[in-house]
Amino acid sequence: MTYSVVWFKRDLRLHDHAALVDAAAHGPLLCLYVIEPSLWAQPDAARQHYEFILESLRELARALKALGGRLHVRSGEVPAVLAQLHALQPFARLVSHEETGNAVTYARDKAVARWCRDQGVAWHEFAQFGVVRRLASRNQWQGHWVAHTTARQLPCPEPDAMQFQASPWCPQPVPNALELGLGAFDPPQRQRGGRSVGLAVLDDFLNDRCRHYRGGISSPLSAPSACSRLSPYLSFGAVSLREVVQATEFKLLQLEEHSSQASRGLEAFLSRLHWHCHFIQKLESEPELEWRNVHRGYDGLRESDWNPAHFEAMQAGRTGWPMVDACVAMLRETGWLNFRMRAMLVSVAAYPLWLHWHPVGQWLARQFLDYEPGIHWSQLQMQSGTTGINTTRVYNPVKQAQDHDPAGIFVRRWCPALRRVPDTWLLEPWRMPESVQLACGVRVSLDAPAGVSDAWPLPPVDLAAATRTAKDRLHCLRRDPQVRADKAAIVEKHGSRKTLGERVAVKPRSSPVKTTTSPQLSLGFD
Secondary structure (H helix, E strand, O other): OOOEEEEEOOOOOOOOOHHHHHHHHOOOEEEEEEEOHHHHOOOOOOHHHHHHHHHHHHHHHHHHHHOOOOEEEEEOOHHHHHHHHHHHOOOOEEEEEOOOOOHHHHHHHHHHHHHHHHHOOEEEEEOOOOOOOOOOOHHHHHHHHHHHHHOOOOOOOOHHHOOEOOOOOOOOOOOOOOOOOOOOOOOOOOOOOOHHHHHHHHHHHHHOHHHHHHHHOOOOOOHHHHOOOOHHHHHOOOOOHHHHHHHHHHHHHHOOOOOOHHHHHHHHHHHHHHHHHHHHHHHHHOHHHHOOOOOHHHOOOOHHHOOHHHHHHHHHOOOOOHHHHHHHHHHHHHOOOOHHHHHHHHHHHHOOOOOOHHHHHHHHHHHOOOOOHHHHHHHHHHHHOOOOOOOOOOOOHHHHHHHHOOOOHHHHHHOHHHOOOOHHHHOOHHHOOHHHHHHHOOEEEOOOOOOOOOEEEOOOOOHHHHHHHHHHHHHHHHOOHHHHHOHHHHHHHHOOOOOOOOEEOOOOOOOOEEOOOOOOOOOOOO
16 A cells, blocks of 8 residues: 655644645655755855754654654655655655745755656645735736635644555664754754743733733833744744634633724734735745845846945944944844834845845845745835835834933843933934043943944944935936836736725625735834
8 A cells, every 4th residue: 555745834823734644645655855955055054944844854754753653854865754654665645835945945945846747746735824825916816815825724633544654674773953054053042942832922911911912012021921922933834824813713712892903903914924924925926026136127236336344344243333233232142123123224234234135135134033935025025216116215223222221221121232221322322522521431432342342333324314325326227217117017927906994804704804004015014
């Protein structure tokens, strides 16, 4: 009797797992996860991603063991691992979820498809999100998303309904992060992996923290608790999108007061779950946007002006702009930052520092525990102004601090050198008179050495002047007749078909949720 191989990727759970359910319905199955050295060698890979996955795999392995099965974890390139297994114990079917990942996973999937065709193995893939492979038109996308999120969740098959195939493999040690070349750093306060942790985070948000979602997700002070914090569990599949959407809808139905803070927070959260898939669909439809401008008319805008000193200052959190450097420090410690502050970092890199989005995006991908390629690269280009169809978004880091950290609590927490600086000068320390610098023990200079407690760097550029020059250069290009003419095709391929005030129908049994966002929303899903 032949069997099916269930290939786990970014879907590390048993509940609502279409590939597992399909395999169980077709007879014996073998559960496989492959640690791919080529994937972990990429510039968007980080140790925190790997450690989070290992934590999730351990819980997944325990869940399979409780059902009488085993999770087989192998190290190698996927076609080679499948070939080895097939040579030892031939199988007829490979089942998995679709993945909208980076260029390496796209190339790997094509190689797996070729191997399956050559070997006569049927490969069946199932949708993971409300993302459509080979989508013919954006006009059809909304209906697909609703159909996916309203479909019945798939419970894990009962133990007596699952037949596990014995493995021909001997156990193989799991490589550690250093063996994969990932380095030693792992943010000490990052979220931990595993489905049980993800479900606890979901429960806590739906039953308590959602009350603070609206109005609380913009400030880095309130956002760590006001945001759902579900993003890494969705990115690596510890929970399913459909599960989160339906749990949120069910909680809304339970709320007696539909105008309460909790209900308004949950409605806003649902709209962001919709935009989550909208942005991933962009990468699914155009994989090249990971490394190429969406609008080709912007090619050459920043590439030749790359300034390594500006990039080094950004990475080190030594730009001299307190809100920027505090956010970089928080990222290093936690692996997380709320969306508005992420957008501010990209804006500062793209405008006053005039850095091309791609190297900045690779660096930030390593900093974000919840790195989701489709959202990440779409947002990098949107915030950098290279989509050609979005409003220019420029975030002034001083104004962001004034709006979201007026008392300087966040800045002082993450920038110890500034803790004694008076409020008057805290957000613009380069303006401090020398006498004030002496009084509070902070020396502001262009060559302030890193790691010196009383040294603070002078910003590498004048913020207002550099931003104005950057916007002028971008807007000059936007006015070019050919650049303007080429926008139509991009809107047709990637533009949202939603309009202001349109309702997002999520579950037929409940009242639809009104979205108050404008077209091409700047994603606030955190």
